[in-house]
Amino acid sequence: MNINSKSTLSKKSYISVDILTPKLISNIFTTADKIRKMSFEKSSKILKGKLVTLLFFEPSSRTFSSFASAVKRLGGMTLEYQNPLQTSSAIKGETLEDTMRVFENYSDAVVMRHFEKGTLKRAVDAVSIPVINAGDGIGEHPTQALLDAYTIQRKAKSLSGLTGVIVGDLLNGRTVHSLLKLLSLYKNNTIYLLSPQQLKLEPLFKSEIERKGVHLIEISSQSEIPLTADFWYWTRVQKERFSDIKEYEKLKNKFVVTPELLEEKGNNKMILMHPLPRVGDIDVRVDNDKRSVYLSDQVKNGLYIRMALLSLILG
Amino acid sequence: MNINSKSTLSKKSYISVDILTPKLISNIFTTADKIRKMSFEKSSKILKGKLVTLLFFEPSSRTFSSFASAVKRLGGMTLEYQNPLQTSSAIKGETLEDTMRVFENYSDAVVMRHFEKGTLKRAVDAVSIPVINAGDGIGEHPTQALLDAYTIQRKAKSLSGLTGVIVGDLLNGRTVHSLLKLLSLYKNNTIYLLSPQQLKLEPLFKSEIERKGVHLIEISSQSEIPLTADFWYWTRVQKERFSDIKEYEKLKNKFVVTPELLEEKGNNKMILMHPLPRVGDIDVRVDNDKRSVYLSDQVKNGLYIRMALLSLILG
């Protein structure tokens, strides 16, 4: 079978949501829907004989294992590196470009995470095989954006006309940036933004999203959360972005989802999302609420979205 | 083929020898015997399409690779993590429960080692997929107990009516604890216990084993080892359990198997076992003695026992 006959992703890199169009997104989601229903017998033929390098220069367990699972469930092989600065030629002074060209000789694609924004662009320029961005510093996390949007669409049946609430570190949160960019491709979306004063969305980026037609409304307390939201997208304040630990401690639990908040401000049709890890910003008493999808549907959808992407790029 | 039709382990977790019964043990051993004779062609169908996460929070090469081999030889796929405290969401402050629930979305079972006793129980409670204990601090190491018993049974043809000698750190040695519990399920077993005064079996635990019918005899020197043993189970004094290194140095080689000791106290039908690693507590000159099984049968049996367990749980 050829599930990517109409795709424009074949042999392409995916390092930013900037290349996405509603048509391409629809293609990816349709592919994810198909793969979700496939037997292993069938799915494991898609990447047969293909080898994918997972090159992670920054700690990760969730995204790393999501990609590793995706490759393996599609019948592909992996070369796996975590923190390769300590275990590779990098400590002998090799450039990123040389490392990439070596892996180009061994593998059919590279999935890469790096702590420094912009590194993924350099990686793509160095080789002719596809590169997939698994997060680059405070830059983008474009597969997370797809899985977030996929999760919203599966519930709300559309990515237009939505009301959403995004909470937490809007300044440094790369998942927030990528999701906002993606939602800006659709019409009539209204997003409420709630963050500590020091972690507000960067003004230039905010203008850009607004210019594309998203209605952004900054609110300053949980009491202003609208009752009509389709989704709440909660994020943690990221310890690793702070140089002053006291500043972090002060802000980390400024906004917390509790059963009480969900009772007061939630509604029946909404879903509660989180890119994980959470660190106290969603009360565990909310975990068994049927609207909570952060430890279930959202994670599972990530697996299917990554399988879909790998299929479309390499299948 | 369905090798687990009569099993009660299907989809169950295995974190303690407490769930074992003679019937279940017999089922596991029979399965191990069958797998031992299978071609790869046949064995590799048992876990086809199944993905097992190996989540090791404590260094391990032997148990880790034994499980990894077992999954792969059964045709399954692995997600592999060693020391994930350094490479995962744990450093971002994620709870064990959240980590487990994420891996639940990617995989069909989790094999877990942790440095802290009791953590495995928490892991099991967090998810609905099976969890296998690969060692939890000074707690249990229940697959080691099975492979030890399997090794004894293959030689002595029974787990009842045995005479055994267990030597070393009986206070902290989790393999000792698990093996004694397992042997207490059978009748007429007599075990001689030899350890430094400071590392004797904990009195409450000793009473419990005796109450179940095992005849325990504490001895204080190698000269008291009986001539009629079916097995010697030697263990190292564990450096990592000592805060005072001098105390460790004093005790570590108090009891050592030498060719002379084996000549004097051994017999022809016995086997010499060790859970490994050894650190001088068995003289290398004994390695080629036909009774020494610690670097051969015992290790190999571990592979088959883990294959059997995975088959019964997931197959």
Next chain:
Amino acid sequence: MNINSKSTLSKKSYISVDILTPKLISNIFTTADKIRKMSFEKSSKILKGKLVTLLFFEPSSRTFSSFASAVKRLGGMTLEYQNPLQTSSAIKGETLEDTMRVFENYSDAVVMRHFEKGTLKRAVDAVSIPVINAGDGIGEHPTQALLDAYTIQRKAKSLSGLTGVIVGDLLNGRTVHSLLKLLSLYKNNTIYLLSPQQLKLEPLFKSEIERKGVHLIEISSQSEIPLTADFWYWTRVQKERFSDIKEYEKLKNKFVVTPELLEEKGNNKMILMHPLPRVGDIDVRVDNDKRSVYLSDQVKNGLYIRMALLSLILG
């Protein structure tokens, strides 16, 4: 198919180029040529059901991933360890011999890198399964020698009657030592040697190579490079072999390939090789020159040579 019917490598270890003969080398190269043309469908049957342990006690990304790719592309399974001193029984004080014997019970062969020369010999002596040397300190790197020779032969159509230039750290460079030994098996080879005064070929080793018939000519500056070379084999000055960092800084870029040097001293039929990583000793402006093979053919040939070796040893 049986690609190793005439091989003498079956079930043998490969830890030094000393076992090579022109006939064996020819057999390996022919096997590599065959594998290069195979479909994955066909190549993936060669190691079906075989498990290879990759045991790396020293950082490596290139060689590690080359071997991992090779095993997987041949349909085999891997047990993968990098820096196992930190994650294995080694920290509990286990000997190398015991570690090897444990892995012998799990796997069909071990590929091993170690920081200490001579360790590979100990590893081979400990077990009865094949062991492949992936680099042992300043000792040998015998698969690199094969891939280097294979790269030369594919271009020059012979390993006799060659003129070569070898540059860099000739004292500590294990790839240089292994390549010189290999070339000494053939007739009429002339090698120009260029290195800092402190990093010249060790005199005893030099005499040995000369006695076998290689014509060695030491030169002291780039201006003496002959115009008729079949290959330039450039190597880096290895930072990790210096105790005095200042000394390293002084020597590291004494010899550099630039477009100008290649224009002045190169010829049309030659190739420019490097075992990688490079650290400024080949100017990136040379990368796109058609004679540069260090980031392309040479790396790819490494994959095929390792697939050929694994086939001949285990297939």
